[in-house]
Amino acid sequence: MLQRMSHPAPPKPTPSELELLRILWQTGPSTAKQVHEALATDRPDMTAATVLRLLQLMHAKGLLLRDESQRAHVYSPAQPQDALQTSLVSELIVKAFSGSGKALVLAALRGHVSKKEREEIQRILNGGKES
Known part of the structure; x- marks a missing residue:
């Protein structure tokens, strides 16, 4: 085994x-x-x-x-940028947002995202591709 x-x-x-x-x-x-x-x-x-x-x-x-x-x-x-960022975000979600990815996203959207970034996020949520 x-x-x-x-x-x-x-x-x-x-x-x-x-x-x-x-x-x-x-x-x-x-x-x-x-x-x-x-x-x-x-x-x-x-x-x-x-x-x-x-x-x-x-x-x-x-x-x-x-x-x-x-x-x-x-x-x-030693590791790709996205892998390290994912690891750091996972740690942040656990430590600061009680394990809730939704809470992290909502906190980020409150004042930390430009109008252009919001539009891009909306396209992704609607099934579009990331630019």
Whole structure:
């Protein structure tokens, strides 16, 4: 009889780690230097050494994969953006909304969604495709 392996929940990234993950999801596998350059406009306070250290910590936590085949290591997210977002939203639903997805959606719709986003949500609810 086969037993289902239980996978540990992915680690929860800090706000700074999420920033770096967003860059990697947008740009694809990158070196620390490339991540630092992409981040420099929005976060001039973050040094190249800090970015490298964060990437190393994120790799140790299991948030990133690291290709060590070249001198400059190349980092990539360990999971797709939608998978991590789904995990974070699930945790939020349980913690803040007593497990109710409906309560989360209603809270989001109260002031956190633009008119254009509401129209897109309505199209999806009416059976249309996500744009």
